[in-house]
Amino acid sequence: MHDHDHPGTILPDIDLRVRALESLLVEKGYVDPAALDRLVETYETRIGPRNGARVVSRAWTDPQYRAWLLDDGTAAIASLGYSGRGGEHMVVLENTPSVHNLVVCTLCSCYPWPVLGLPPVWYKSAPYRSKAVVDPRGVLAEFGLALSPEVEIRVWDSNSELRYLVLPMRPEGTEGWDADRLATLVTRDSMIGVGLPLSPGAAAPPEAA
């Protein structure tokens, strides 16, 4: 990982400043260094889009779970062990042949942490936040995705504690696949709405945690 080649864009000495702040907060007893390490480890290794992929693939294989997920996303997701910070109130959005859902947070970076982890840089960036809400097709084109003009695009501006997970359509040609195998086709981007699941036969791309 390229740790030191990203200085701040308005604070060139951000690296030093953060170190100074951390030592101060530890010395004052406001934060526990071991808690900081656990937080980093959690979001680098334990909580990420593989969680969401398990939710989606379960919904693809279990109609009862799917109905529960669409009715009470928070409870159905918690039943798989994913809950809490950044996902206290979950709504699951079902894609269909005629409806495609896309999630953005125009005001900041609200994102469903327990199922997708921390948001990627592009999700938090001005280009995405400004454009997704008015020209989602233009944004999808930047991700290489062109949907039929007949498909209605519903945008969800995630402006507070209600967080959204897109339930993409199960790919064709996966009859008989079990949930674990299906989960390998579920990409992070397909659960935000800027992509589709992989086709069977395509290898899962490397994704953070």
Added chain:
Amino acid sequence: MNGGQDLGGMHGFGPVRPEPGEPVFHADWERRTFALTVAAGATGAWNIDESRHARESLPPADYLRASYYEIWFLALCSLLKSRGLIGSDELADGRLRHPPRAVPAPLRAAEVDLKLARGWPADRPAPDAAPPRYAAGDRVRTRVGAPATHTRLPRYAVGRAGVIERCVGRHVFPDSNASGRGEDPQWMYSVRFDARTLWGADTTAASVTMSCWEPYLERDA
């Protein structure tokens, strides 16, 4: 507030640039800033809405130029200073000059998993509260206003007609909670706006849906 954070519908930022195989953090200072912000927030010295407000209060030119975790860092410093938890002189070099103050609940390592899994729910059910004013299908309009204080109603949706999709529940009202007026729970709704009422013909969306608290809304004639 109509600050640098309120980006919906602005033009000129260029294309979205996805990064294949993106790491969770791009530098160690990002890692530390993230953890410090979550740990400091978990102490209860401020709430999530005050934290958002601190980020959004950066001067727009700084907000737009800064990287994401720089915004977090600047907001964290400002919250710590405003609560008297650190002094500006200490921030300059990290040397302790003032004794610590008590914080409500420092986050200990052993509690991290449990506290994250529990989260900080924002719903505040109250059986004896006045019932919600609107029901699914009701036509509403967002009130016109330009509060200089915190709000979650983006400016592109101010004064626009929409339809109540559902009442989500009684939730903490960010506008109050960020401004020292307490949680002041209000009914929160999912409101769907036809994209053409927001953008006329200049949109490729069918609809835009967001959370609106009851004080944002009035009945549409």
